Amino acid sequence: MHEVSIVQKALEIALEQAQGATKIHALKLRVGELSGVVPEALEFAFEVVVQGTIASEARLEIDRIPVVCHCSTCNLDFQPANLFYECPQCHQISIDIVCGRELEIASLEVS
Amino acid sequence: MCQTCGCATVGEIAIDADRHHHHHQSIASHPPRQKIAIDRGILSKNDRLAEQNREYFKTKGVFVLNILSSPGSGKTALIERMLQDCNEFCIGVIVGDLETDNDARRLRSHGAPAIQITTGNACHLEAGMVARAAEQLDLDALDLLIIENVGNLVCPAAYDLGEDLRVVLLSVTEGEDKPLKYPTIFKTAEVAIVNKIDLAAAVEFDRSLSIANIKQIAPQATIFEVSAKTGRGMEDWEAYLRKNILLTSC
Known part of the structure; x- marks a missing residue:
C-alpha cells in the first residue's frame, strides 16, 4: 500500500519536471535503508502506476543508500554492522544517523 | 555513428x-x-505541510503528540487514561483509522473534542490530513493535541505530521523483540511506552530484555512502562508530558 503511494508521488514529481517531454525513459530514486520503503515493492508498484503515462516504458533505477552513523566520541563515520549502530571503535551506540533515511527522486531521462 | x-x-x-x-x-x-536532475525528497510536499502545521500549532500554543503503534497496542486506551488524569489541560484528539469512527466516539465520551480521519485504504496519516482535521478543532482553546495514528509500525514512520513529540507504543503481549523487528519506527521516536504491564506475568514478558532491546535500537528514546488500564506507571509519563506542555505554553 505504502509503496504504491510513494511511487505515485514520485511519478507526480517526475511528470511535473518533465515539462515538454514526450517520453520518460528512466527514473532514478535514492532509497535509504532506513526509509521504511522496500525497493522490490517500489518496483512492483512502479509497473502498475506508470501505465497510461509518458513513463509507461520507463526504467526504474534504485540507488540503495546504506546507513552511515557518526560517533562523536571517536569523530568517526561508520556503517553499522547490524541494527544496533554500535561504533566499531568505542562500542557506544550512536544516535547520529548521517544518511540512510533518504527517499528521493534523483533524476529523469526524457526525450 | x-x-x-x-x-x-x-x-x-x-x-x-x-x-x-x-x-x-x-x-x-x-x-x-x-537527463534532468531533480534531487528532491519524494515526501517533500508532506514535509513542507508538516512544517506549516508545526509553525501553526506553535503560534496557537498547542503541544502536539503523534502516537504510533501496531493495531491493538492500546493507543486509544492510553489516550483515554491521559484524558482522565490530565484534566487540568484542554486536550483535543485527531484519530486515524482505515474505517469506523469507533475510537473518536470512545474519546468523545470523556468530553474531549475528537476528530476521526478515516483513511480508506491508506495505512498512515499525512500532514495534509492532519491540517484539514485540525481546522475542525478550536486550537485556541487547546493545550495539547494528540494524534492517534493508524495502527501500523511501518508506514507512519516516514510521515512527519508536524508533531512536537513522536511516541511509539508497544504492549507486553506483542513480545520483547518488537523493536528489533520494526527498528525504523523506533529509531524515529522520542518516547517509547511499554503498555499493558498488568499482563506481563501472564504472558511471561521479559521486562529487562524488552528495555534492553529498546535501548539498543532507540537509545535516543525516553522509556516509560505503563498500564493504561490500571493506571500503573502513568504518573511518570504524565509528569514528563506536563513538563513539555508547560514549556510550550510559556
Whole structure:
C-alpha cells in the first residue's frame, strides 16, 4: 500500500519536471535503508502506476543508500554492522544517523 | 555513428531517404535524450505541510503528540487514561483509522473534542490530513493535541505530521523483540511506552530484555512502562508530558 503511494508521488514529481517531454525513459530514486520503503515493492508498484503515462516504458533505477552513523566520541563515520549502530571503535551506540533515511527522486531521462 | 540512436551511419548519409529507416527524414522522430536532475525528497510536499502545521500549532500554543503503534497496542486506551488524569489541560484528539469512527466516539465520551480521519485504504496519516482535521478543532482553546495514528509500525514512520513529540507504543503481549523487528519506527521516536504491564506475568514478558532491546535500537528514546488500564506507571509519563506542555505554553 505504502509503496504504491510513494511511487505515485514520485511519478507526480517526475511528470511535473518533465515539462515538454514526450517520453520518460528512466527514473532514478535514492532509497535509504532506513526509509521504511522496500525497493522490490517500489518496483512492483512502479509497473502498475506508470501505465497510461509518458513513463509507461520507463526504467526504474534504485540507488540503495546504506546507513552511515557518526560517533562523536571517536569523530568517526561508520556503517553499522547490524541494527544496533554500535561504533566499531568505542562500542557506544550512536544516535547520529548521517544518511540512510533518504527517499528521493534523483533524476529523469526524457526525450 | 549516429548520436541519436546509435546506428552505424557516418557523416552526411546520402542513402535514399525513403529507403533509409529514420533520422534523415525527421529529427523529431528521434529527439535526443536528456537527463534532468531533480534531487528532491519524494515526501517533500508532506514535509513542507508538516512544517506549516508545526509553525501553526506553535503560534496557537498547542503541544502536539503523534502516537504510533501496531493495531491493538492500546493507543486509544492510553489516550483515554491521559484524558482522565490530565484534566487540568484542554486536550483535543485527531484519530486515524482505515474505517469506523469507533475510537473518536470512545474519546468523545470523556468530553474531549475528537476528530476521526478515516483513511480508506491508506495505512498512515499525512500532514495534509492532519491540517484539514485540525481546522475542525478550536486550537485556541487547546493545550495539547494528540494524534492517534493508524495502527501500523511501518508506514507512519516516514510521515512527519508536524508533531512536537513522536511516541511509539508497544504492549507486553506483542513480545520483547518488537523493536528489533520494526527498528525504523523506533529509531524515529522520542518516547517509547511499554503498555499493558498488568499482563506481563501472564504472558511471561521479559521486562529487562524488552528495555534492553529498546535501548539498543532507540537509545535516543525516553522509556516509560505503563498500564493504561490500571493506571500503573502513568504518573511518570504524565509528569514528563506536563513538563513539555508547560514549556510550550510559556
